[in-house]
Amino acid sequence: MVKSLDRLLRPKTIAVYGGGWSGNVIKELKKISFAGEIWAIHPTKKFIEGVKCYRSSFDLPASPDAAFVGVNREKTISIIKELAELNAGGVVSFASGFSETLADDKSRYGKTLQDKIIAAAGRMPVLGPNCYGFINYLDNALIWPDQHGGEKVHTGVAILTQSSNIAINLTMQCRGLPIAYVVTVGNQGQLNQAQIAFELLQDPRVTAVGLHIEGIKNPKDFEKLAREAKAKKKGIVALKVGKSKLAESATVSHTASMAGSYKGAIAFLNKLAIATIDGLGSFLNALMILHVHQPISGSKIASLSCSGGEASLIADLAEPLQFQFPKLSLKQKKELKSILGNLVHLSNPLDYQTYIWNDQEKLQQAFKCMTEVRYDFLFIIMDLPKQDRCTTEAWVPAIKAIKEAKKSAMCPVGFITSLEENMPEELAKDLLKHAIIPLTGLESSLGALGALRDVSKMWNKQSTPSVIWAQWPDRKSRTINEFQSKKVLKEIGLNVPKGFIIRDTNSLVNKFRVLKKTVALKAFGINHKTEASAVSLGI
Template sequence: MTRDLSRLLRPRSIAVLGSGWAQNVVEQCARMGFDGPVWPVHPTRNQIGGVAAFRSLADLPGVPDATFIGVNRHATLEVVAELAAMGAGGATCFASGWEEAGEADLQVALVAAAGNMPVLGPNCYGVINYLDGALLWPDQHGGRRVERGVALLSQSSNIVINMTMQARGLPVAYVACLGNAAQVGLAELAGALLADDRVTALGLYVEGIDDAPGFAALAEAARAAGKGIVCIKSGKTELAQVAAASHTASLAGGGAASSAFLRQAGVAEVNSPSELLETLKLFHVLAGAAGGPRLGGRLCSLSCSGGEAGLVADLAAPFGLEFPPPSDAQRERLGAILGPIVTIANPLDYHTFIWGDGPRTTDVFSTMLAGYDAGLFIIDPPRSDRCDPSSYGPALEAIRAAAAATGKPAIPLASLPENFDEGMAGEMLAQGMAPLMGLQEGLAAVKAAQTAPGRPGWRPVPAQATGGTRLLSEAEGKALLARAGIAVPRGIAAPTLAQLAERAGPLVPPLALKGLGFAHKTESGAVRLGLASLEGQAEMPGATGYLAEEMVAGAVAEVIIGARRDPVYGVTLTLGMGGVTAELLADTVTLVAPVGADEVTAALRRLRLWPLLDGYRGRPKADVAAMVTAVLAVQGLMLARPALAEIEINPLILRADGAVAVDALVREELP
């Protein structure tokens, strides 16, 4: 169903129902300078917030574009139905006590009453439009009117209220909350906010994603419009995953799937509100860039202190930020300006010989910045209430001039957040610079702004409902893998050890003996390796059958490939270093299907122990191409057979030539 949210988000008239909280809405619209009519509705009060009240919706002089509903949940149902019948533009439902309180039927009734009329919530604070001064918001906030700026969308009202109190100079155009998102969901509301040409970027606080394919489409549309999206995804510590039956389940926990999804959709992910706000500054300044706003990977850093240069280098390392050395031409030019005492490097400590000399400072800044994708200029002006910051003027102007001369992003970065006050930060943003406040959060923002755009047209596999599952025997699982083209050891299965010994004659020792019916055979004592024969082997308690296989020689590395149905993202793939120490190493990457060979290879290169696969210190190189082929085969099985719930190969033995699935766990949905 397609809904038009424009009247709700950009109303020309607002109705307000309720008393206490509703009064705040009326007063805030007046304070913010909303130039349309605000119509309080109350059955007994003559005025609310100093504005004459109407007894009922039927008494209103017109049909409201937007309505704040601040009455109890049962009365909310009646109001929503009446508004929908009137042709109102939309409403926010403030009352709590719906699905979050176990009243799912009441929430279903609310959606039915709304029909095609957009409804935010319930259990929702609402929306603030700082562009037009329209507030459907019952609480305090820290924003002010702007002509253009970023939108903040949150699944937590308190989190976004806190962000409106920022004193970082970031212009905020909209604040919106989803509440229970009974009708209007995350992707729909985000898309409606980004559709406003005055919105430059979108910041999200997300507890859950309700429509992953729709969200991926939204992210692609935002990039096409030159607008960046940055997200905090909460709820990453999924402790229940640890108790799951497979290595894949625990290794893919901790938000790995959501982070993989955001990365593949081209959405920047950060960990804190301060990092989100700083990243939004970059996206705000870079808005309109073809293919979406993004910083390149080659950075330079300039400061007038060796301590600052060293600190930047140290703090940037965990983020993987790169500071390549200057070119010979840059060294020559910078050396001529700065003199023989200054060591020309990156990060650059340019000393204070040029301090206060605007033209020479501009020359240094421009020369350095010209050779890079973007530059960080570490500068901490003195506080104006106790000091005189005027001597910092030439350096600040030189940063702006360097950006203008080179066409490259020049980013002022204060080592402490408070060292740029709000007025100074706002002025720099108005000049087209993104003043980052705090080294740690500033560097995190720079890294986030380097997020690669998603693959055009990429959408995750739609999620499907899952129920109970059954564990296939390893023999059944390996037969499935073999049919998909994945090499497995030559082996024989039998229901008893005696029968297995009778049939194992064609197998060439050394042999591996495994008991069937266990998710984790090693922990259950159901694996015996290096056997010369099967004669005299004791039974394995709890085994439902037995499997004997020829052992695989020539191993270069043991890796893991896991694929699982995900209730949000469809199918996830976990790849990394495997074997019995897979969880101890915890060196894995997660992808969201579908992916291609290039994406799988790039993901493997992100492993900490990638050098072990790539011939570390003269070791033989593993056949990574064979692993990539196996990953794509596992993905193909999951996409072609919806009944498959999970496939795990651990280990996949990588040899110098080829790969063999030594152990396999396969679960499928019960009929």
Template sequence: MADIRSQDIGRLFSPKSIAFVGGSIAEMSIRRCVEMGYQGEIWPVHPKRETLAGYKCYASIADLPSAPDAAYIGINRELSITVVGQLASIGAGGCVCYAAGFGEVGEEGQDYQDQLIAAAGNMPLVGPNCFGFVNFMERCALWPYLFGGDPVAKGPALISQSGNIAMNLTMNQRSVNFTYVIATGNQAVMGAGDYIDALLLDERVTAIGMYVEGFDDIEKFSKAALKAMAKGVPIVVLKVGKTEASARQTSSHTSSLAGSDTLYDALFTRLGVIRVDSLNRLLETLKLLDTSPPLRGNNIFSLSCSGGEAAMISDLVPEHHLEMLPFSPAQIDQLRGQLPNYVTISNPFDYNTSIWGDQAAQTDVFTAAMSGNHDAAFLIYDHPTVNGEEVAKEVAEWIMTLDAFIAAHKATGIPAFVVCTISELLPKELRSYLISHGVVPLQGFDDALFAYSAALKHYQSKQQQITLPRFPEVHIGADVDSQVIDEYYSKIALKEFGLTIPAGGVGTKSQLAEIADKAGYPVVLKAVGPEFLHKSDMGAVILKLNNAEDVADAADSIIASTTAAGVPATQFLVESMVAGSLAELIIGINRDDQFGPALIIGAGGILVELVADSVSLLLPTSRSAVKDAINSLSVAKLIGGFRGQKKGDLEAAIDAVMAVAHYAEANWNKLLELDINPLMILPEGSGVVAADALIIQSK
């Protein structure tokens, strides 16, 4: 990508003059600007027409009064390349390239895209193959099609690789009004990191939402995300493509656990970026971040006049890692004095209908409920959609409830949220009313609680030290010439970095008895060599050998099995058997094209395929991150002493993972895969032992 300063992109996004190049598409974009009330210069460019959308046309770029701050190019791809070069040569602030038929259509299109990149030089270019952008604060649209939204003074911005999704999001009915909407298309010249950097220069941007299909420059995005965190501008990402289409069959278990999408999760978590899985959650999270004060914690309570709603929120709260602690004794006494004795004082709080329509009584009850130590208050509220004079008085009683909640919020200062069970039951006028009084309107139970939990996690991330991961220094293609390091030498290499391995050694059949005697019985016997990657399948491993005679018989058996498989064993590994294991982990490294060597920790042994319970971490990592990762696994219950059993040696397990991480960093440019399975967890204080290991690296 070009070396473009974010300040230069700012000129493009807030233009005082815009050139519109082309016919109908350019004319549509001019109309969008006029409809918004754009106050800058509009200069249509067309070689044959005298006017466009009522404005005088210039015959060419050379005829323009001066270099425009921005240009919208709505012509075919061949002419677009020419015009981009002309704009760059006169010092234009940047342009939007609408045309398709570039890199998105394959090799031929990529040739055109390379020409476009060369023509742009260091001039900012949005696209190609995109709608463009809208600036709702300067009221300009380099964008031809209809869009929603109102002019704003501040708020979240949106970066989207899909123009149509961006357009639809502007028409949301969730009170999310964007400052900027940018459809990035092919990102030939500028990528996500460039757009984030530019938006961070505008103090009016409170949060950044993103619809992402992929990143061309992960490192640049990561650096921009760190800047956003430092500035206090949250980033919320909906990244599609969770299936790992490029997953390839490899010789280790670890690769079955890894994939780029899991690494994106690891990256976002590390950078404090909020990942969402739906457009609704993208909008609700952006709204909460934009309109709520910083969140205090995960202890919430809810108010409702229905037991059904109370039961629903009670079920959802633990799914989003929130909790609903009881009211204090003082609050319970106060509330009992304000309500009939048949009302149960609990959290969630069904205050019943006894005070319905009595705004003063509701205010008192809500204020008492909001005066405790909870971190946030949720009023469950669904506005009736029934209209007409005959029901106006009844509908007014719903508004009384909102006013009582607003009054209690102002009296107590607790962060306050109104949430409807389904999104349609909180109309725009009420959302605006609530926001104007400092109350956040959220739409849909599940999405609302997700948004709160995600925002809370973001604020908590700000309190932690965040560092960039390490990214690949060299690209290693799928056709790389690789080298398999057998189990013994893999273990020896990792032992140098602090990994504990069983006592034992390697030898020929005649040397096995001596090695076994030194290791101590019982022992395990294995064939070793790069061809023995799946020993159990080949009959190349035998356990629980109690004397030299057993070892000799086992060697004969392995020789027979491997000879039948066409790879007769000549070298053997003898190791002492590990007894007393409480749990097993798999520790692995899998190399990703974008992220480089990535660390995988999961449930080991036969559980690898059975439960596929794993966590991915980017390198370098820390002991605290590794500890959190292990504790997130289901096998953590065994390590922690399940049902009164002995605890496993968690600290030694962390040591083992860190040893692997340090090995990976030391072999960063050549390590392809690494597999330790299982790592056997012994009782607390007794350590861990790597029972099997495999390293694959480039030659």
């Protein structure tokens, strides 16, 4: 079993091996104001970015908590072995050219080298190979050889991805989402995403987890992660790639991930109460909701906007997601009429128009008519103008009114812009201070909310038996026939149609009488039966 990741992810001492990229790690450590010690290791250089160089691992003043190994793939193995002997806390293996080359390297040399890395590490944790590392924005610590856009936070979400570039992009988000950790896992040679996410859930400062998944390494670890998330009431959202054939092919060459059946992976993750969404916009919106409120518990929503156009848009987008807009109560209508006047049509979604736009007191009263009802979620739609060309002065009374109305709210309140670019980052950060959820883009926000609603449903159910074998096989995969597959699925609790193996005409007639239903007849021992015309339906 691999040791705890605590020293690796929250280091006090960091060792950096190599030249060019290693210098970037040191630069980023200084920029983030890392308070611990930085030790550079290089056989010939005296200093790297102003940091004194040691000749070898065994010249270091102590065992490092974390290390960046930024040398070629062959040299990586010996350095990792040295660090394991020194009882280091963990390693980020940066080099590429390992198992991700399998598709094109018939010699399997890269895979052989990766196996040697894992053997050399023993119980010492290793991220990668073929990855950038991690950023810990809670404790101002990182092993990261490139720029990033995050900043120190006190609580926030943890994001794990197999793509270092996706990780960089996510740190550059301007939505005000507090990010506690960013971790790249690369080829997942030793540690997989689910194992690392499980460790991050133990940090009380982490509010939710986001996973960008290329391939699922060990389903059993995901099941363990999901149970822990439910126990701690910390939601998980996943963006699973590999829906198209091109994406499936790209994941193999990128991080040696077999994307597998996309639909099967989505069904599996949803079974575990892990929300699945499409696109990075919905991914970030879902994490924002989880950070503030965790999953919603139903489908009854309400919407406020000063435009009938926005009210119509959200109504159309919500319908296919099976959200419901409850009618306004008589009490709500009476109060809103006294505030908005006789010319405003009172309904949900509510277009309150602009008659009271500059009147903070009346706006607050109108908003409270909606916030003080137990909706499952309330959207207040409001796009801000371009700050470099326009003034936002006219929006101040409405924003202040929303903050005041939130104080007595009986439902989660989201401040949502119809376009993703119309939410200034400073406004988003300010809204978070008042427990108002800043969301960007109507479609991606509703999609995120729908995915999280399904999580809440699963959490409210009693725990179900494990859907994964107790020991997920590490040995080479094998192919079993359809009858055997359905037998295995039935044994772990899944519903499968009744079936029999028929070897002669008499058996066929007898079994047909037993089933007493329309059946499908399939030839046994043939792969791709449809292509071989070996399937007959509706008998």
